[in-house]
Amino acid sequence: METPKLLLVDDETAITDNLAPFLKRSGFDVTTAADGEQALKQVTSFQPEIIILDVMMPKLDGREVLRRLRNAGNWTPIILLTQVGEATERAMALEEGADDYLNKPFDPHELTARIRAVLRRARPGKPPLAAARQLTCGDLRLDRQARRVWIEERELALTPKAFALLEYALTHPDEVLTRERLLDAVWGWDYPVGTRAVDTRVAELRRALDDDPSNPCYIETVPGVGYRFAGTVESA
Amino acid sequence: MRRHWPWLFAALVVPAPAVLGIATSVMLSRAIAPEEMQSVYLQADVAALAWICGSLFSLLLGAVFLIAVWEHRRDNAWRAEIERNQTQAAAQASEEAAEDRRRFLRRLDHELKNPLTAIRAGLANLAESPSQDVQQETLNSVETQILRISHLVADLRKLAELETRPLERTPVDMTALLEEAVNVAKDLPETADRRITLTVPQAPWPLPHVAGDWDLLFLAVYNLLDNARKFTQTGDTLEVRAFEDGAMIVIEVADTGPGIPEEDLPHVWEELYRGKGARGIPGSGLGLALVRAIIERHGGQTSVRSRAGQGTVFTLRLPTT
Numbered sequence: 001m002e003t004p005k006l007l008l009v010d011d012e013t014a015i016t017d018n019l020a021p022f023l024k025r026s027g028f029d030v031t032t033a034a035d036g037e038q039a040l041k042q043v044t045s046f047q048p049e050i051i052i053l054d055v056m057m058p059k060l061d062g063r064e065v066l067r068r069l070r071n072a073g074n075w076t077p078i079i080l081l082t083q084v085g086e087a088t089e090r091a092m093a094l095e096e097g098a099d100d101y102l103n104k105p106f107d108p109h110e111l112t113a114r115i116r117a118v119l120r121r122a123r124p125g126k127p128p129l130a131a132a133r134q135l136t137c138g139d140l141r142l143d144r145q146a147r148r149v150w151i152e153e154r155e156l157a158l159t160p161k162a163f164a165l166l167e168y169a170l171t172h173p174d175e176v177l178t179r180e181r182l183l184d185a186v187w188g189w190d191y192p193v194g195t196r197a198v199d200t201r202v203a204e205l206r207r208a209l210d211d212d213p214s215n216p217c218y219i220e221t222v223p224g225v226g227y228r229f230a231g232t233v234e235s236a
Numbered sequence: 237m238r239r240h241w242p243w244l245f246a247a248l249v250v251p252a253p254a255v256l257g258i259a260t261s262v263m264l265s266r267a268i269a270p271e272e273m274q275s276v277y278l279q280a281d282v283a284a285l286a287w288i289c290g291s292l293f294s295l296l297l298g299a300v301f302l303i304a305v306w307e308h309r310r311d312n313a314w315r316a317e318i319e320r321n322q323t324q325a326a327a328q329a330s331e332e333a334a335e336d337r338r339r340f341l342r343r344l345d346h347e348l349k350n351p352l353t354a355i356r357a358g359l360a361n362l363a364e365s366p367s368q369d370v371q372q373e374t375l376n377s378v379e380t381q382i383l384r385i386s387h388l389v390a391d392l393r394k395l396a397e398l399e400t401r402p403l404e405r406t407p408v409d410m411t412a413l414l415e416e417a418v419n420v421a422k423d424l425p426e427t428a429d430r431r432i433t434l435t436v437p438q439a440p441w442p443l444p445h446v447a448g449d450w451d452l453l454f455l456a457v458y459n460l461l462d463n464a465r466k467f468t469q470t471g472d473t474l475e476v477r478a479f480e481d482g483a484m485i486v487i488e489v490a491d492t493g494p495g496i497p498e499e500d501l502p503h504v505w506e507e508l509y510r511g512k513g514a515r516g517i518p519g520s521g522l523g524l525a526l527v528r529a530i531i532e533r534h535g536g537q538t539s540v541r542s543r544a545g546q547g548t549v550f551t552l553r554l555p556t557t
Binding site: 105159160161187188194196197 | 386389397401404406416420450451454
């Protein structure tokens, strides 16, 4: 059985001490680093297939490590562990070329699910969809910097939440997106009956995209779980 | 200019009798004195005039000086008074902030203590218990306590974020929002035996829209309903009422629960505050603080009225578009 090489970077030893054995048992070949400088050295010597990177660290923080790797043309998949759940922080993480992010505190099973999804999605040596400025899926075009969406030449009027939802779906195609995960990723925090809020926004998005829920081109319902972006996404 | 007119007036009026006296003296001397004495009289008059003018001018200068000194002292005293007041107000505000902080830390300490104690006890059990059933039970209990702390941390983050994160401002149909919140509350199994009603105006016109974040406003109304549910019993009534009041929408969530003791009322919106009546009822103590933060971010106000044994009414006031 294949054991992907994983580098876990966090300055909090309580986290690495408990998380590393869990990830090993989950089938990964794990090495840890306690700060950003060590992480950069390990990337060269250990050559991981995926990096789990904490943002807040002494010496060199996670964001800077990510920037240096991407500037050097290293596109090893990276999942950021953010402490601050702010929307701006999350958007910045993706813009700077992270493949995904997870808010602390998280369920370790959720982390392994994300790792597998990112590894499945990874295109060796190429920037992740999450770092692309523009994303397309057939006639649909989304400009992440301008925060605008078009179908062919027609621009869609979306609320900021619906835009963020579409952006997240496009950067995570063909993945089951549970309502809880969408809440965490797009809303930043859970709401009571928040899953209803997700359904309302997905309905709004489907209306705007003119997507038939029973025969969807874009957003598929995964019964009892959540949604999946069904189209093929390209970075432009 | 206004400040100077009394001085101008004084400068013109005060020497007037002297000038008049000198003029009379000159005229009289011309009329009655012999020709050769005229110049002597004139010299005497001029000397007298010079003497009077000099004296008056000195007096005026002296008065101006004294008044300037007095005004300067008075201004200084005022300034000192204002500064003293400002310092006192700042000291009071910082003392209140420090007291708020101490209170918050005491409550946070209290909220964390119980789950942490439970976790430590659970871990001690786990290390010593040979039975697999007990181990599983302990693990479940530890997980519950960890989730409790996670929820607390998540709610604290929500509160902190609410202060800074940009609000999504779209026109929110409050009638639809209230209907949905009431429907969600009615669907909860715990509220099946409460009477829940919603009253919103339709005539002559429905409620106007509010510019805001649907999800946050929904959370605020839902938190109030959930609170009312927690503090009421079988057969109690929950009423949601909304009406327009000038440029505001007023939303009331009322219940026939036990009411809130008067001494708790001023504190119910504070973070982690749990009144006497709230002990033993699950919750983080952050629900109402979140409601207040959301409504204030939308430019509105919150208030509460309650009578022991009769019930409570929470009021939200939101500016319309």
